[in-house]
Amino acid sequence: MxxxxxxxxxxxxxxxxxxxxxxxxxxxxxxxxxxxxxxxxxxxxxxxxxxxxxxxxxxxxxxxxxxxxxxxxxxxxxxxxxxxxxxxxxxxxxxxxxxxxxxxxxxxxxxxxxxxxxxxxxxxxxxxxxxxxxxxxxxxxxxxxxxxxxxxxxxxxxxxxxxxxxxxxxxxxxxxxxxxxxxxxxxxxxxxxxxxxxxxxxxxxxxxxxxxxxxxxxxxxxxxxxxxxxxxxxxxxxxxxxxxxxxxxxxxxxxxxxxxxxxxxxxxxxxxxxxxxxxxxxGRGYGIVETVMMDDAEVVIVTAGSITSTARVAVKILREKGYRVGLLKIRLFRPFPAEALQKALGGKRKIAVIDRNNSMGSGGIFCQELRAALVHSPDRPVTFSYIAGIGGTDVTPEVIQKIVFDAMGRDEPEEKPIWVMEE
Amino acid sequence: MASSVQELNLLRPGHAACAGCGLAIGMKLVLEVMGPRTVAVIVPSCEGAIGGVYPNTSYGVPTFHSAFEIAAPTAAGIANGLKIQGRDDIQVLAFAGDGGTFDIGLQSLSGVAKNNDDILYVCLDNEAYMNTGIQVSSATPSYAWTNTTPEGNPRRKKNIMEIMAAHYNPYSATATIGYPRDLQQKITKAKGIRGTKFIHLLVPCPTGWRTPSDISPELSILAVETNVFPLYEVEEGRKYTINHEPRRLPVQAYLLKQGRFKHLGEEQIRQVQRDVDEEWEKLKHRASLQG
Amino acid sequence: MNIPTDSLCELVIPISYGSTAVIETGKWGFQKPDTNLLTAPCQEACPAGINIPEVLYFISEGRKDEALFSMLMENPFPGACGRACFHPCEANCIRAQYDESVSIQALEKYVSDRASVQIEKIQPIANESAKRIAVVGGGPSGLSCAYFLSLLGHRVTIFEAKREPGGVLRWGVPEYRLPKSILRKEIRRILSLPIEMKTGVRVGRDIPFEDLDHFDAIFLSPGAGLNPSLGIEGEGLKKVWKGGEFLERINSKEKVILGKETLVVGGGNTAIDVARSALRLGSQVTLAYRRTRNEMPAIRDEIHEAEEEGVRFEFLVQPVKIHPGKKKRLAVKFQRMKLGGPDATGRSRALPVKGEFLTLETDGLITAVGERVELAWVPKPFVKNDLIGLNPSPRVFAGGDAVDQPRTIVTAIAAGKKAAISMDLSLRGNSDKALLSRIRAGKKGSLSMASYLSMREGEKWLEPKGVATYQQMNPIYFKASHRVKIRKRSRAKSLKKFSEVNMGLRPEEARLSAQRCFSCGTCNYCYNCYFFCPEGAVSLDPFLKTRTVDFDHCKGCGTCAKACPRAVVEMR
The missing domain is CATH 3.40.50.970 (Thiamin diphosphate (ThDP)-binding fold, Pyr/PP domains)
Structure with a gap:
């Protein structure tokens, strides 16, 4: 036994x-x-x-x-x-x-x-x-x-x-x-x-x-x-x-x-x-959150669901280009893994959360939850919220690169989430 | 007959039903025949009030207080869960009110009847939303006063038995507390049938019908003897059997005993009589088709 | 880690395992149900005070022995009364106001025939102050008195003038109405109690009245053995008989030969018995009566059956002269009569129609116009107006035909019972007449032995129950139905011999008939109060005869009282 x-x-x-x-x-x-x-x-x-x-x-x-x-x-x-x-x-x-x-x-x-x-x-x-x-x-x-x-x-x-x-x-x-x-x-x-x-x-x-x-x-x-x-x-x-x-x-x-x-x-x-x-x-495992190339990352992309796969590609491309970008995948959403996220993201400078959802009147839900989880971390990063892929619209590696560049170009977070729209 | 009555207190005393509650009488009579090898489902309604507040309950069989509109699929889930575990010895009983059956629960009941899940569904029909304080339901009869039809209900009572018959379920029957032996025989019969069984049980409500607390059984009998509520059963949606030859008293004998009908004029009473007569002829015709 | 499984469940979701019975919802109510038994009018109307609802309840439950036991508590002759009684119970049946009365008499016969109760069940009560009592006359009244006295523990001696006891039941009522085998069974049951029966002893002839002095009490119940004459010319002719003698000869199995045609005069039960017996002897019978059918004192059904069997009726005629006719026949001259105003008893008077006469020829004439009692042997102070006083002295009582009361079998039985109870009270030194009123069944004077026994034991003399009325019943609980038609032997068969005409109820018919009883004022365990109590607060036990209410939870809604079809439950 x-x-x-x-x-x-x-x-x-x-x-x-x-x-x-x-x-x-x-x-x-x-x-x-x-x-x-x-x-x-x-x-x-x-x-x-x-x-x-x-x-x-x-x-x-x-x-x-x-x-x-x-x-x-x-x-x-x-x-x-x-x-x-x-x-x-x-x-x-x-x-x-x-x-x-x-x-x-x-x-x-x-x-x-x-x-x-x-x-x-x-x-x-x-x-x-x-x-x-x-x-x-x-x-x-x-x-x-x-x-x-x-x-x-x-x-x-x-x-x-x-x-x-x-x-x-x-x-x-x-x-x-x-x-x-x-x-x-x-x-x-x-x-x-x-x-x-x-x-x-x-x-x-x-x-x-x-x-x-x-x-x-x-x-x-x-x-x-x-x-x-x-x-x-x-x-x-x-x-x-x-x-x-x-x-x-x-x-x-x-x-x-x-x-x-x-x-x-x-x-x-x-x-x-x-x-x-x-x-x-x-022989397989996922954790409740997964981190990819986080050690020296200046910008961490946060995703959940299928966008993660695309982001894996985007991070690889950006790394090849010399950008220090990491990826964090939230697998367990309820209960929200606040401690795991605090540990993973503490000390990072910038986070770009990509939400394939929007809570009308507020914004991307993963981002809200993440911000709330980090609010008491002494060395919390600046968090940027991106709404992308709503209604099944494509989120390509290019879109993700654009998001990363956008985040790099900002110092202070916007009050409202940024909607990613194709031209 | 009398000595065969098992005095099983499966509806325990001390419950919170109003004095003279027809619904409590109905539940008691049904549970008595169902016996202890039963799992019951109730939904928010007077059944919830009767069920009692934690940690005490009036229900003497394992009972689940489910949500309003899902008495049938809840019972079906339990029945299938028990079936998977080989517990064929336990019957599953769903109690819902007229609101939970005729209105909000009609769809889910229909779904279960269509699948012919093995449950006994007892609709405790007191002809309005009584637990919430007397609001009209689609089981409320013509012209009846409720708090939401202060001038009287303009529409006729929905014919739930025909709706059930249209599902070709193995057994549906009307019953009412005034004929306890008829009711208990029907429960016994239903227990012996596999599939979705439906009992339309008329239960007078002294509070909502605006009647004295001591005449619920009598009203129940008058409903039958005036033909307002004939006692019959439908098997496989085809075979209609009338179980009681009514005395065919005029509808006034039933209506005028109730405060909810006290405002009725002569023409309205005549209309109720016409409706009742018409339904009775239809029922007799259906019953005559299978000999 | 000793956590019981229940607590484990409750660590996950709330589950109520307790009972709401701990909540005393009975405090909500301001009225409570009470049992309020009433006397049914049938029992009140039965001179013997049989608890008819109880008997019929037992029959409907298939408990025949208990039904018979209940009847024997009040009447030692259910077999005889189930056949030869005028059944006032049915005339007073409340159900008659709803549809048709209940077939009480037929059920009485059914039980007495079918039940198998052994006499061992009917035992005298222990009585330390047992007395010796003489009963003069072994007819229904004397036998009844002896029976009840014996049940009360006294030692009884019956003095019967004839060679067998039974009185009118033995010598009067013909075989086809009351088979002698049934009577013998009932008398045997009575005499199996400690009763001494001295037959062939006529007090006043064989022994002097004074010989009875050594008894503690005496019951006088001589039958009406004297056949009066019509007092008309030609009564002494051959082939003119007296009804009582005629019946006694038949009941003694003597050979009686009648002519082709027989004329019977009279309108009472004796006249009908004579007429129907004459039919059975092969004669054609015409019954002549001075009033009309409606005024005939005979039992309705008997008149009807006589007519069905072929008895012809000649109404409004009174014989005035009999003279010999041609070919040894008789010619009877009748005065035509008409109905006048009511007499003291409420019956229409018969008045002669001047100058109108009718003459009928016949082979024989039998008169049946009421018998009288011979009282020469009775001490003078006891006799008044040719009858004995009911209670002529503290130790002498009387009943049967010798007292002023209707001459029916059941009134004779009732008088015997009343005398037995009165003697018992008196011998116990309890002369309070008021006590008799406490054991009444209703207001018409019938006494209940069951009440007497229960009250005597505890010396608790409660007020008698009220009498149920139709207005108190809740007819919504009854479905209209007809009386069962009782099977009768075919006319041809029944006229061939003296076998019983009434074939009685089959078990299923008896059950259905008994179920028709409203059981007015008596709980018959219909279970309405149980079924219709929303609180499950009523418990019934038909065997322990208990009906209990859980007052901790009775909310006083009143449903049980309203739903009691027979006014047994009352809110207080």
Whole structure:
């Protein structure tokens, strides 16, 4: 038997939270059946299919979903595998995303692993239930394909849909590519089921969801080794009937919210440990933030999602040209990895945050969060906010170079974010 | 008959329903037949008030207080979750009010009925948003007073049973507290059927109907005997069975006992009678089609 | 790390495991339900005071033995009364105001035939001050008195003049109405109690009245054995019989040969019994009565059945002369009558129509015009107006045909019961007449032995219950329905012999009939108060006969009282 405390994060929530994990770990059930060889192999595939693979590898028995472009391929693939028996479980074809989330929460409270996928309007429709999922402490995992919100209508990449849900109590990951989406779904279950909070894995419309890349689909046995069977302490028990989530007093509401917050705080460490363990088994890891060529960087580009890949190219070009430029990728957005960012960015002179989103009346959301995280750092850098790629517009290496040059040319930050528009 | 009644207190005393609450009577009668091997879903409504404030509850079976518009998919999620774990011995029961069924929850109920998820859905119809203080719903009958129809409801009550029948779900039935044995037989029957079962349960509300606290069962009976609320069941959306031959009392016998109808004029009463007669003929016709 | 799993759940989300039962919502209410039992009018109307709602409840639940036990508590002759009683219970049935009365008599017969209760269940109570009591006359009244006295622990001796006890039930009521096997069973049940039966002993002839002096109390219940004459010319002719004698001969299994046609005079039950018996002996029967059908004192159903069997009626005629007719036949001359104003009893008087006569020829004439009691042997101070006083001395009581009361079987039984209770009270040194009013079932004088036993035990003499009215019932809980039509033997079959005409109820018919009972004022565990309590605060136990309310949680909404179809629950 392994050390029961392995993977146990340093708790900030006191002994009671530790006990939860302790008992949980004690009660770990062994994983059950093998998975068909058919999907356990390397493939050239879209991000959506990579997500679908992850769901099956996690042996998720209950999926509830509703179709929306550009999420549909996940739903269709899982339906196909349900029909062929590769997916051992139930696909609930609900009449809306709202009901899909409702069903996931409810099923989760019976003690099974659940999954849904959506995008844009669908996620917005789920909003009420997102709060509910977190409040019920159900480790539902969801893939969200980042698509712009109407109106006007469009199908293109934009992170505003999921960022609008930042206050709902969900763990949020932003993925750069299909491989990371697959790996993040697996990690998301591992994390969510330790802290009893739901987790969302975001991948941008088309750039990730539909872009075909070689994806290393892990072996089932390895995933089974990484991800133990789910065990929730809070569920329906006919032997000892309880009324789940009743009306509570103000004080009790505050107590449970605070407990959830404590659990959410622990996610950063739980996620780091999970990522380390993942790396041990699968040879890949991502961290909760990733830094590229930061040591001597005068300007650090900060990105999340698929723009990171482009930025990697831009940084390489700029370095070749002699500019001291670095890159920081924010992978975990909720909880926001403030300490990791303070550590990574402390002492840097300038930061250029590129946001494929805009909070109307304020600005780029990653930038807001970053500024707030650094505000008490004694040697905080000057932060510039760039809005680029809104509505799926192209963010090329050239655009990123322009952003870097723009930042280099400024001494004081603008009050308003700078919108990057093509001529 | 009497000795077969199991005195299971699955709706415990001490709950916060108004005195004479028809909804509490309905829940009690339903839970009694469902028995302890049941997981129940309730939604924000009088059911929430009845459920009690932490740490006490009136529900004697595991119960989940879900959101307003999703009684059905919540129950379906639980049913499927239990099914995955092989717990076929546990039934899942969804309680929602008329607002949660006829209005805000109609879409999600439709979705579940379409999938034929294995749940028993009981709509506790007290004919308006009572928990929020008596506002009109699409289950409010013609001319009824509510706080949002101070001059009387201008529209007729939605025919939820026909909507359900249009889903071809295995079993739908009307029932009301005044006929407890009929209600309990229907619950028993529904328990034996796999798929989405729907019970439209009329529950008089002394507070919202502006009636004394002691006549809820009587009003319930009058609703049936005047044909305002016939007792019948629909199987697979096709087979209609009328369960009770009504005495066909004039609608006044029902309407005039209630403060919410006290302003009705003669022509309005005649109109209600015409509507009731027309619906009854339609129902009889449907029932006659399958012999 | 000893954290129980429950607390672990609650570290994640709030889960209520406690019960709202700790919240005393009963404090909301300002009124509470109370049980308010009432006497049903059927029980009030039954001279024997049978708790009919209770009996019918037991039948509807299939608890036949308990039904019989309940009847035997008040009446030792359910088999006889289920057949030969004039059933005032049905005439007073509240359900008649809603649709049709409940078939109480048929159910009484059903239970007495089908139940299997053993006499062991009916045991005398322990009585340390047991007395010796003489009963003169072994008819329904005397047997009833002896039965109840015996139940109360006294030692009884019955003096019966005839060779067998039973009185009118034995010698009067014909076999087709009351099979003798049924009667024998009931008398056997009575006599299995510690009762000494001396048959063939006529007090005043075989032993002097003074011989009874050594008894602590005496009950006088001589039957009406004297057949009066019509007082008209020709009564002494051959083939003119008296009804009582005629029936006694048949009931003694003597061979009686009637001619082709028989004329019966009278309008009471004896006349009908005679007429129908005559039919069974192969005669064609015409019944002559001086008033009309409406005034006939006989039981309605009996008149109807007689007519169905073929008895012809000649109304508004009174015989004035009998003379021999042709071919050894009789010619009976009748005065035509008409109806006049009501007499003292409310019945229309029969007045002669001057000069109008009718003569009928017949092979035989049987008169059945009311019997009288022979009282020569009774000490003079006890007799007034040719009848014995009901309570002529502190130790002498009387009942049956010898006292001033309607001459029916059930009133005779009731008088026996009343005398038994009065004697018991008196022998216990309790002469308070007011106590009898405490054990009344209703206001018409019927006494409840069940009440007497329960009150006697604790010496708690409570006020009797009120009587239920139709207005107190909640008819919304009843579905209109018809009485079950009772199966009868076909005319051809029943006329061939004296077998019982009324074939009785089948079990399912009995259940349905019993379920029709409103159970006025008596809880029959319909469960409405249980079903309709929003608080789940009412508990019922039909076997322990308890109905309890959890007042900590009863909000006093009043639903249980309003939903009680039979006015048992009342808000206070």
């Amino acid at each position: 392994r050390d029961l405390r392995e993977g146990l994060p340093e708790s900030r929530g006191g002994d009671e939270i530790k006990s939860v994990w302790f008992v949980l770990l004690c009660c770990r059930a062994e994983v059950i059946t093998g998975l068909s060889e058919e999907i356990a192999m390397k493939e050239f595939m879209t991000g959506n299919h990579a997500v679908a693979h992850a769901v099956v590898l996690c042996r998720t028995p209950l999926i509830a979903a509703y179709p929306i472009t550009p999420q549909t391929a996940i739903y269709e693939k899982l339906s196909e595998w349900e029909a062929s028996g590769i997916l051992k479980g139930i696909m609930m074809r609900t009449e809306s995303e709202h009901s899909a989330m409702a069903s996931c929460i409810a099923a989760s409270l019976t003690g099974v692993r659940t999954f849904t996928a959506t995008s844009s309007q669908g996620l917005a429709l789920m909003h009420e239930m997102l709060h509910f999922a977190a409040g019920c402490r159900t480790p539902v995992v969801m893939a969200n394909v980042n698509r712009l919100l109407a109106a006007p209508w469009g199908f293109w990449a934009d992170q505003l849909d999921s960022l609008s849900q930042r206050d709902t109590g969900w763990i949020q990951f932003y993925c750069e590519n299909g491989q990371e989406a697959l790996d993040s779904v697996i990690q998301a279950y591992k994390i969510a089921e330790q802290v009893y909070l739901p987790a969302m894995v975001s991948l941008e419309a088309f750039f990730v969801s539909h872009f075909m890349e070689p994806v290393d689909v892990p072996e089932q046995e390895e995933v089974d080794r990484f991800l133990p069977a789910i065990h929730l302490p809070h569920k329906f028990d006919i032997e000892k009937p309880g009324f789940l989530v009743p009306v509570v007093s103000s004080e009790l509401y505050r107590k449970y919210r605070h407990m959830a917050q404590t659990s959410m705080d622990s996610v950063k460490e739980v996620a780091l440990r999970a990522d380390l363990e993942f790396k041990e088994i699968f």
